Amino acid sequence: MSDQVPTVRVPDLPADAPLLDVREPDEWTAGHAPTARHLPMSELPGRMSELPADDPLYVVCRSGGRSARVVAYLAQQGYPAVNVAGGMQDWAAAGRDVITDDGSAPRIA
Known part of the structure; x- marks a missing residue:
């Protein structure tokens, strides 16, 4: 596996970029980007x-x-x-929208 992967910083991310959130369910529940799709890294191969x-x-x-x-x-x-x-830490720090599915205040740790 190469050490270099294509990377973009949050400020350079297109506004309509299709996002795949690979965090675990508890992290997703705590807050995620409004248009992101959730697929935990641990479940990806299957x-x-x-x-x-x-x-x-x-x-x-x-x-x-x-x-x-x-x-x-x-x-x-x-x-x-x-x-x-x-990741979501920089996303939230940049002031981009973060939501929860239950309406509680987002918590990106």
């Missing part, structure tokens, strides 16, 4: 058929580490994907 067909697909996690590993894996499988550097 759920590849559920990947959106977007080109490229922007992958986000909490801080960018897991999403970088997912992007490297997806590239090996032939999927065009881009890591979102800084």
Whole structure:
């Protein structure tokens, strides 16, 4: 696996970028991007058929580490994907919308 994966910083992320959130369910529940699709990294190999067909697909996690590993894996499988550097922490810090499914206040740790 290459140490280099395609990466974009949150301020450079297109407003309509298709997001795949690979965090665990408790992290997703605590707060996520409004248009993101959720597919935990731990479930990815068994759920590849559920990947959106977007080109490229922007992958986000909490801080960018897991999403970088997912992007490297997806590239090996032939999927065009881009890591979102800084993850949801940078997303929230940049003032981008963060929602919860139950209406509670978002908590991005």
